[in-house]
Amino acid sequence: MTTTDSPLLLIVDDSKMSRMMISRIVANLRPDWRIAEAANSADALAAIEREAPHYVSMDVNMPGMSGLEAAGRIRLHNPEIKIALCTANIQDAVRQAAESAGVKFAAKPITPDSIARMVELFEE
Amino acid sequence: MAFDESGHDEPTLDELQLDALGELFNLGVGRAANSLSLIVKDEVELSAPSISFAYPSQITQALLDSEFKELSMVAMDFSGPFEARAVLLFPERNALAILSHMLDPNMPPEELSEFEQEAMCEIGNIILNACMSALADEFGVEFMGSLPEHHFSDTESLPLFGGDQKEVLLILQIHLSIRQERINGHLLFLLSVSSLHALLTCVDSYLTRLGIR
Numbered sequence: 001m002t003t004t005d006s007p008l009l010l011i012v013d014d015s016k017m018s019r020m021m022i023s024r025i026v027a028n029l030r031p032d033w034r035i036a037e038a039a040n041s042a043d044a045l046a047a048i049e050r051e052a053p054h055y056v057s058m059d060v061n062m063p064g065m066s067g068l069e070a071a072g073r074i075r076l077h078n079p080e081i082k083i084a085l086c087t088a089n090i091q092d093a094v095r096q097a098a099e100s101a102g103v104k105f106a107a108k109p110i111t112p113d114s115i116a117r118m119v120e121l122f123e124e
Numbered sequence: 125m126a127f128d129e130s131g132h133d134e135p136t137l138d139e140l141q142l143d144a145l146g147e148l149f150n151l152g153v154g155r156a157a158n159s160l161s162l163i164v165k166d167e168v169e170l171s172a173p174s175i176s177f178a179y180p181s182q183i184t185q186a187l188l189d190s191e192f193k194e195l196s197m198v199a200m201d202f203s204g205p206f207e208a209r210a211v212l213l214f215p216e217r218n219a220l221a222i223l224s225h226m227l228d229p230n231m232p233p234e235e236l237s238e239f240e241q242e243a244m245c246e247i248g249n250i251i252l253n254a255c256m257s258a259l260a261d262e263f264g265v266e267f268m269g270s271l272p273e274h275h276f277s278d279t280e281s282l283p284l285f286g287g288d289q290k291e292v293l294l295i296l297q298i299h300l301s302i303r304q305e306r307i308n309g310h311l312l313f314l315l316s317v318s319s320l321h322a323l324l325t326c327v328d329s330y331l332t333r334l335g336i337r
Contacts, residue, residue, distance in 0.1 A: 015147045017140060020336055061150050061171045088154030088258075093167035108151055109262060 008034045008051065009122075012044040012067065013059040013086070018110055022057055022086070025115040041070035052078050055122040057106070060087040060094075068094070071103045084118045086110070140337060141327050146175050148262055149296055149311070152255030159250045160302075164225045169301040170251075172311065178293045180314070195277045196220075196240065198248025202256050204267035206315065206322035210252040212244075214309040216276070219244055225302045241274040248272045251298075255311065263326045292320050 009026060013019045019037045026033060036053065038044035040062055048056075056074060060067040071083045085098055088108040095105060106118035137145075149172050157170035196219035199211045214222070223236050223243045249272045256267050294313040299306065315323065331337045 015143050015150075017143045017331070017334075017336060018147055021334060024335070061154065063173065088151045089157045089170070091158050091161040091167055093161065108154065109258075 002032055002034045004034075006032045006034050007055065008036060008053040009055045009057065010036045010038060010044060010047060010053040011057045012038045012041065012062075012070070013057075014039055014062040015059070018059065018086075021110045022115060025110070025112050026119065028112075029116060029119055041065035041067065044070055045073060048074060048078060048081070052081060054082065056081055056083045057118060058083055058085050058103075060085055060089060068098065071098070072101055075101050075103065082122050084121050086118070137324065140331060141324060142175055144327050144331055145294075146172070148258050149175070149255055151262070152258030153251070153296075153298060153311075155258060156251040156254035157300075159254065160247070160300075163246075163250075164302055166225070166303055170298060172296045172298050174296075176295045178295060180291055180293060183293060183312075193278050196244055197275050197277060198244050198252070198272045199275065200248065200252045200272050201270040202267045204260070205263070205265045205326055206319035208256075208319060208323075209314040210256065211312040211314065212248045212251050212309060213312060214244075214307065218307040218309065221305060221307055222247065222300070222302065225305070244274050245272040248274070251311070259326075263330055265326065291316050294320075 007030070011019050011022050011026075013022070016039075019039075023035050023037065026035060036047060036051075038047050041064055044056070044058070047053075056071070058067040058071050067085055067087070071085060074081055074083060079102070082104070083102075084104040084106045086106045086108055087094075090105055090107060098105060104118075104121040106121065107114050153170050153172040157168045160170065161168040194216035195213055196216050197211055197213040199209055202208050202210055219240065220233055220236055223240060224231060224233075226243055226247075227236065227239060252272070253269060256269060259265075260267050292315050294315060296311040298309050298311055300309060301307065328337070
């Protein structure tokens with residue numbers, strides 16, 4: 001049962017398939033969480049202005065603004081939001097840039113294990 | 125999809141199949157970026173935007189601006205549940221720019237070009253294998269890959285695409301950036317019509333297994 005007090009997770013991914021997979025796994029792990037979706041960075045930033053989520057799962061490779069840049073902007077205005085970048089591209093340089101901005105990493109492919117790990121990162 | 129010639133069976137992919145294929149290739153390209161960054165010891169940005177299809181005879185129009193006449197390409201043949209010739213293709217001067225980052229940014233172009241075939245094979249090996257292994261892992265299947273072969277070509281004569289009208293090209297434009305330098309290339313997968321159907325069967329079982337359809 002979710003209420004407006006329940007934690008809100010915003011899933012940002014240009015792939016509908018990926019959003020569905022993440023949403024399904026999270027709903028299973030944390031049935032009380034509310035889940036919102038955005039298909040690109042601009043929509044995500046607009047959604048955050050309307051209601052700031054507790055957590056953001058952010059794809060990196062998206063048309064338009066990259067997830068990395070969007071994550072930086074979110075951290076600037078809403079430092080309390082916990083963000084995990086969801087990507088197969090975990091290079092040291094990217095990881096360091098993200099970690100210095102206070103952003104976590106969750107490895108793609110999306111699996112129950114990788115999403116469980118992301119949920120743990122959010123709740124740390 | 126860009127199919128305007130008459131007499132072809134148009135492969136029709138629905139939104140979810142295209143989405144799934146795009147994500148799987150992005151996964152592969154993401155892994156490849158990670159490997160390439162270890163080689164160039166710097167951040168590599170590598171992204172694969174949307175998928176399109178063309179017939180081999182349409183490749184010149186479908187792919188290449190007239191400004192890019194000289195091409196450097198690496199091909200590998202993969203066999204498994206379906207067969208595909210995978211080709212990584214860069215405009216020649218972009219290929220040299222990548223090599224300069226891999227080897228030594230101060231090396232003069234004429235020396236660089238000595239290493240071009242070997243180094244392009246290595247890059248092709250990384251990117252093409254990463255894409256095919258992402259498909260293999262997610263589909264739960266196995267592909268055998270041939271050794272990479274390097275070819276120089278121009279847009280007028282692409283010997284790898286014999287113009288067999290029964291084959292279809294799946295095209296991904298890729299953007300690669302190393303140290304602020306932006307390089308555009310293409311990933312091509314040449315599939316027979318029956319292989320394309322086998323690929324789509326894999327995609328459908330994958331989506332079914334995930335409970336998405």
